[in-house]
Amino acid sequence: MTTDLTRATAAELADLLGAGSVSSREVTRALLDRTAAVDGAVHSYLHVDEAGALAAADAADRARAAGEPLHALAGVPVAVKDVMATRGLPTTCGSRILQGWVPPYDATLVRRLREAHLPLLGKTNMDEFAMGSSTEHSAYGPSRNPWDLERIPGGSGGGSSSAVASFQAPLAIGTDTGGSIRQPAAVTGTVGAKPTYGGVSRYGLVALASSLDQAGPCSRTVLDSALLHEVIGGHDPLDSTSVDAPVPPVVEAARRADVAGLRIGIVRELTGEGFQPGVQARFDEAVQHLVDAGAEVVEVSCPSFTYALAAYYLILPSEASSNLARFDAMRYGLRVTPEGVAAPSAEQVMAATRDAGFGDEVKRRIILGTYALSSGYYDAYYGSAQKVRRLIADDFDRAFEAADVLVSPTAPTTAFRLGDKLEDPMAMYLNDIATIPANLAGIPGLSVPSGLADEDGLPAGFQVLAPAMADDRLYAVGAALEARLTAAWGGPLLDRAPDLSEVTR
Ligand code: GLN
Numbered sequence: 356m357t358t359d360l361t362r363a364t365a366a367e368l369a370d371l372l373g374a375g376s377v378s379s380r381e382v383t384r385a386l387l388d389r390t391a392a393v394d395g396a397v398h399s400y401l402h403v404d405e406a407g408a409l410a411a412a413d414a415a416d417r418a419r420a421a422g423e424p425l426h427a428l429a430g431v432p433v434a435v436k437d438v439m440a441t442r443g444l445p446t447t448c449g450s451r452i453l454q455g456w457v458p459p460y461d462a463t464l465v466r467r468l469r470e471a472h473l474p475l476l477g478k479t480n481m482d483e484f485a486m487g488s489s490t491e492h493s494a495y496g497p498s499r500n501p502w503d504l505e506r507i508p509g510g511s512g513g514g515s516s517s518a519v520a521s522f523q524a525p526l527a528i529g530t531d532t533g534g535s536i537r538q539p540a541a542v543t544g545t546v547g548a549k550p551t552y553g554g555v556s557r558y559g560l561v562a563l564a565s566s567l568d569q570a571g572p573c574s575r576t577v578l579d580s581a582l583l584h585e586v587i588g589g590h591d592p593l594d595s596t597s598v599d600a601p602v603p604p605v606v607e608a609a610r611r612a613d614v615a616g617l618r619i620g621i622v623r624e625l626t627g628e629g630f631q632p633g634v635q636a637r638f639d640e641a642v643q644h645l646v647d648a649g650a651e652v653v654e655v656s657c658p659s660f661t662y663a664l665a666a667y668y669l670i671l672p673s674e675a676s677s678n679l680a681r682f683d684a685m686r687y688g689l690r691v692t693p694e695g696v697a698a699p700s701a702e703q704v705m706a707a708t709r710d711a712g713f714g715d716e717v718k719r720r721i722i723l724g725t726y727a728l729s730s731g732y733y734d735a736y737y738g739s740a741q742k743v744r745r746l747i748a749d750d751f752d753r754a755f756e757a758a759d760v761l762v763s764p765t766a767p768t769t770a771f772r773l774g775d776k777l778e779d780p781m782a783m784y785l786n787d788i789a790t791i792p793a794n795l796a797g798i799p800g801l802s803v804p805s806g807l808a809d810e811d812g813l814p815a816g817f818q819v820l821a822p823a824m825a826d827d828r829l830y831a832v833g834a835a836l837e838a839r840l841t842a843a844w845g846g847p848l849l850d851r852a853p854d855l856s857e858v859t860r
Pocket residue numbers: 485486487488510511530531532533534535536563671787
């Protein structure tokens with residue numbers, strides 16, 4: 356076990372806290388100090404809550420001293436993506452339009468973190484309203500990849516992935532509408548899980564596309580994500596799409612890491628052509644490790660996946676254009692009065708505010724979504740996309756008859772350079788080709804590091820998908836793979852990342 360508290364996993368910290376060897380205050384202090392040292396260069400956070408985190412740490416220490424029954428993660432700090440409402444803490448969604456908004460309530464997930472005594476370190480950076488794969492669409496500047504500061508940390512949840520990868524937080528919360536937990540995990544060498552749709556409450560999550568959005572855990576190990584999943588998951592009467600069933604046995608599955616006899620389906624459409632050679636090579640080796648651990652491999656085909664990206668980029672903008680209508684200059688954050696207008700109407704104020712408050716990508720999607728939903732085009736675009744969505748779910752159903760889990764590389768490439776795909780939205784969208792189908796079908800997915808690609812020495816991700824509410828299978832496969840790969844590497848992959856202690860910017 357490591358003695359540097361910032362490099363300890365959440366499970367290790369839980370053991371240290373449980374044994375009374377460290378206090379939550381010491382752990383929280385160490386992480387805040389690490390942030391002070393490196394976040395000028397990485398920019399994981401939009402807001403650090405030093406006072407709040409230390410107060411919560413003290414409360415956790417007091418609860419432990421008083422002998423209260425505690426979750427294993429009590430006292431282990433967590434960073435939260437700025438898309439979750441946090442009472443008393445700014446929540447901007449990476450947008451100017453929400454600048455200055457301090458929510459009067461907590462998202463259910465945040466409430467659960469607080470009740471389980473996990474100190475909230477701060478709010479992490481993201482692409483504006485979670486639209487993007489790089490954090491470059493954040494109105495507050497991009498986050499950077501700790502493996503190479505000139506590269507993207509993935510998106511939209513690149514603040515959370517980079518915080519975890521740069522040892523500023525052992526745990527973080529992300530949200531995944533089309534891959535925003537899994538792709539950032541893949542390109543930073545970390546773990547991220549998108550639970551089954553409805554498995555974690557969306558109450559207090561600022562909506563991008565309500566039928567696709569799902570919050571979930573980010574961490575450096577599979578077990579840590581499972582532990583966090585257990586805290587945030589489960590039924591919530593405040594979310595009408597919340598599944599009224601117990602959280603799948605994710606922690607037990609992560610601890611057992613048993614894949615003997617499990618049928619692993621390789622999705623033909625999500626491998627090979629279009630995938631960077633080094634990413635594909637690490638994927639092939641990972642499959643072999645699972646075979647060595649007793650799994651069986653089958654090949655499956657999901658022909659409708661060819662249309663997944665097209666369907667997603669009609670459904671998402673449609674829902675987003677409707678969800679973002681609430682930013683009307685009256686209710687939240689920014690209000691801009693148009694210049695040179697003597698007595699501006701509400702509509703003029705709204706237009707000026709939305710023009711100044713939303714970035715280009717958000718405007719692009721609002722325009723696309725409004726068009727797709729307009730009468731006369733609704734059936735042709737939104738209606739067709741919904742039919743494709745059904746076909747994709749049918750493909751998954753068939754594939755899960757032949758296989759217990761499906762696997763693919765998480766993202767087709769390693770982290771690209773900042774600026775590389777900014778001028779070409781389509782190139783950016785293509786980075787989510789392997790993650791989007793799961794959101795359309797509502798099934799759970801997990802990304803675990805598969806190694807470094809030969810051509811650039813950067814991390815690649817291995818994706819596992821399971822049927823709805825079989826989230827535990829993700830953790831069993833992820834943990835089995837992690838155990839074998841960590842042994843083969845002689846330690847965690849992130850031990851090879853630059854340690855950043857020299858950088859100041
Ligand atoms: N990159 C995808 C998009 O831009 C996914 C975003 C997400 O999962 N929030 O829509």
